[in-house]
Amino acid sequence: MLTFFIFASLFSLILAFPYPIPLGAFSLMIFWSIWPFIYLRFRPIAAYITGVVISLCIAMITSYFLFQTTDISTLYNMKNHSFWCNLKTMYGFTVSNLRVTPLSVVLALISLSVGLIERCIYDNLGLDPAKARTPPIILRNFFLSYQHYHGEPLQYVAGTPNAFAIVELNEQGIVFERKYIDEPIKWLKKNPRGIIVTFNHGWRQNAQKIKRESNNLGKFHDIFKNIVQEEKIRNPQNPRPVLCVFFAWQGLTYPGFLSLLTFWGRSHRVGIVAQGNLRELHAHLAAYKNEEIKKWHERNTIEQSINIDDTLSKDRPVLIHIGHSFGAFMLFTCQAQALMEAAVDERCSLSTADMIILLNPAFSANQYLPIHQAIKYRDEDISNHRTVFLSITSSKDLATKIAFRIGKGWNIFTEGFSDADQRQGLNTTIGHSKLLLTHNMLLKKDKSGTSNVILDIIPGFRETPFINAKCGGDIINGHSDIFGENLSRFIFEKIKKIMNHT
Numbered sequence: 001m002l003t004f005f006i007f008a009s010l011f012s013l014i015l016a017f018p019y020p021i022p023l024g025a026f027s028l029m030i031f032w033s034i035w036p037f038i039y040l041r042f043r044p045i046a047a048y049i050t051g052v053v054i055s056l057c058i059a060m061i062t063s064y065f066l067f068q069t070t071d072i073s074t075l076y077n078m079k080n081h082s083f084w085c086n087l088k089t090m091y092g093f094t095v096s097n098l099r100v101t102p103l104s105v106v107l108a109l110i111s112l113s114v115g116l117i118e119r120c121i122y123d124n125l126g127l128d129p130a131k132a133r134t135p136p137i138i139l140r141n142f143f144l145s146y147q148h149y150h151g152e153p154l155q156y157v158a159g160t161p162n163a164f165a166i167v168e169l170n171e172q173g174i175v176f177e178r179k180y181i182d183e184p185i186k187w188l189k190k191n192p193r194g195i196i197v198t199f200n201h202g203w204r205q206n207a208q209k210i211k212r213e214s215n216n217l218g219k220f221h222d223i224f225k226n227i228v229q230e231e232k233i234r235n236p237q238n239p240r241p242v243l244c245v246f247f248a249w250q251g252l253t254y255p256g257f258l259s260l261l262t263f264w265g266r267s268h269r270v271g272i273v274a275q276g277n278l279r280e281l282h283a284h285l286a287a288y289k290n291e292e293i294k295k296w297h298e299r300n301t302i303e304q305s306i307n308i309d310d311t312l313s314k315d316r317p318v319l320i321h322i323g324h325s326f327g328a329f330m331l332f333t334c335q336a337q338a339l340m341e342a343a344v345d346e347r348c349s350l351s352t353a354d355m356i357i358l359l360n361p362a363f364s365a366n367q368y369l370p371i372h373q374a375i376k377y378r379d380e381d382i383s384n385h386r387t388v389f390l391s392i393t394s395s396k397d398l399a400t401k402i403a404f405r406i407g408k409g410w411n412i413f414t415e416g417f418s419d420a421d422q423r424q425g426l427n428t429t430i431g432h433s434k435l436l437l438t439h440n441m442l443l444k445k446d447k448s449g450t451s452n453v454i455l456d457i458i459p460g461f462r463e464t465p466f467i468n469a470k471c472g473g474d475i476i477n478g479h480s481d482i483f484g485e486n487l488s489r490f491i492f493e494k495i496k497k498i499m500n501h502t
Contacts, residue, residue: 149176149207149248153183161191161241162228164221168207168248171269173276181277184245188288191241193296195227195318195499196285198245200278202325202362202480203266203399204259207248216324219483220246223492230496240317245281249273251326263407267362270326274333282334285319286352292317318498319353322491324482325399328361328391332368339466342388343374348465350388354498357491358391358430359482362400364408365425365433368468372436375466383463390494391468392441392487393431394476400429430468438464441471443486453490 154163165187167180175181188194201216208215224244231239249270253262296316323331332339338352350356368391375382393400408427417423421435430436439455446452455469475486 153180154187157228160228161187162224163187163241163243164224165243165245166207166217166248167245167277167281169273169276169278171250171273173249173273173278175277181281184243184281185284187243188284191243193292193315193317194241194243194288195231196243196245196289197223197227197318197320197495198247198285198322199223200247200321200323200327200331201249201251202323202327202360203263204252205248205327206250206252207246216483217246217248220244222483223488226492227495227499230492231499234500240315245285247278247327247330249327249330263403266326267329267407270330271333274330278330278334282321282352286338289317289319289353290351316499318495320355320357320495320498321353322357322359323361324359325362325479328358329363331356332358332361332363336367336371339371339389340374343371343466344378348382348385348388353388355387355494356389357494358389359487360393360397360400360476360479361391361430362404363429364411365428365430365436366422368430368436369422369425371466372468375464382465385465386498387465387467387494389466391430392476393429393470394473394478394481395470396473396477397431397479399479401432404429431470436468437470439467439469441469441475443472443474451486453486 149166149168151166153167154165156163165180165184167184168176170176199216199220201220205216207217221244224242227244228242231242251266251270252259253266293316299315321331321335323329335352335356338350339356342348342350371389395401405427411426412423415426417426425433425435437458438461439457442454442456443451444454453471453475455467457463471487475490476482476484
């Protein structure tokens with residue numbers, strides 16, 4: 001809405017330069033400013049008509065007042081009907097006004113057409129989910145980013161309980177249809193000791209085109225297939241069921257380069273989305289994990305601290321959450337309390353998952369600072385506990401390194417802070433904050449020439465279950481290169497270790 005209003009305003013100013021503001025251009029500006037209000041109060045057709053009529057009336061009266069007279073009483077002087085006569089002369093189809101009138105009519109029609117498009121967009125973004133509909137055929141090729149996912153809640157691998165789920169959330173964080181929550185919950189009830197991995201995509205992504213190579217959805221689906229294959233190799237007789245959940249949201253709201261202008265809107269929106277059905281499904285997943293772990297202990301009559309043999313490790317349930325960019329912000333918002341509890345827990349045990357992985361996270365360092373301090377100032381040695389939090393940021397990630405600082409730069413003037421570190425943390429992400437970084441992630445070759453990713457602790461820090469690492473372009477080359485070979489192999493090894501309970 002804001003983007004279109006800005007463009008409409010600039011367009012109007014350009015048209016207004018050689019002569020008084022044309023009716024259509026000015027009405028277009030007014031239409032965009034009042035559209036959110038009339039949309040929520042009228043039915044579709046009534047909203048269009050009301051918006052155009054109000055816009056035209058305000059534009060005519062205002063332009064008449066500005067350019068035809070300086071005496072406000074003239075507007076109400078009905079004795080000689082000069083107001084209506086002048087309006088008829090000014091906006092009628094007369095030869096003297098041909099240069100203005102056609103343009104005014106065309107722009108009025110444009111404002112109506114854009115309003116129709118906006119209605120389709122609003123429907124598909126979830127403002128009216130009960131009546132959500134796909135945009136007309138003529139608009140589909142251009143407004144693909146507004147078509148939410150309509151497929152099956154769970155996509156099963158034939159003949160197995162292994163499933164891939166897509167859970168798409170609207171602008172309020174609510175699923176478009178309840179079945180996208182209910183079906184994964186049913187899967188949890190039917191499939192014990194499962195391996196579950198979730199992914200929250202980032203900015204300028206959505207739940208479309210699973211086969212598109214650059215889409216997070218397709219890449220995460222490849223990870224799902226790799227996990228299924230690994231479990232078959234590891235446990236061929238009785239493989240654990242696998243569920244991968246792709247949490248989608250409207251990270252891509254405008255096509256092409258226009259999506260670059262949505263940083264502020266999306267960064268605000270993702271915090272709202274995180275408070276919706278995402279929390280509900282995360283709660284179900286956490287309850288499932290804890291119950292299955294309890295049953296696992298009971299079956300094997302052992303304590304979690306005792307070393308277990310290879311046979312028992314094949315039976316352990318697994319739950320891992322992964323988030324990228326604003327999706328990492330969404331995931332962190334949902335799991336922040338659980339992470340703080342793990343930071344102060346004696347065993348650093350995360351109650352809601354086995355591990356949380358953030359890739360190029362796009363949120364303020366100050367939001368993670370309390371957790372970092374809780375870990376830093378613990379007296380006891382916790383270096384032998386398994387990693388529960390792993391954040392990885394690339395030095396080549398200009399989106400979180402530069403764009404985020406620019407986008408959030410105004411915060412240092414509008415928000416309070418008590419020291420220089422907090423001031424820097426207002427517009428710096430956790431991966432670019434020297435105060436919070438604990439490890440450098442390096443790519444080194446072994447004797448056989450194979451490249452391996454290693455974690456090198458930064459001097460002054462100690463080993464803890466909470467890792468905030470920075471890597472180079474050879475591991476993550478930019479903001480969106482999160483499925484590169486080296487990083488994918490590293491993350492998959494982390495998942496395998498948890499799967500094998502090592």
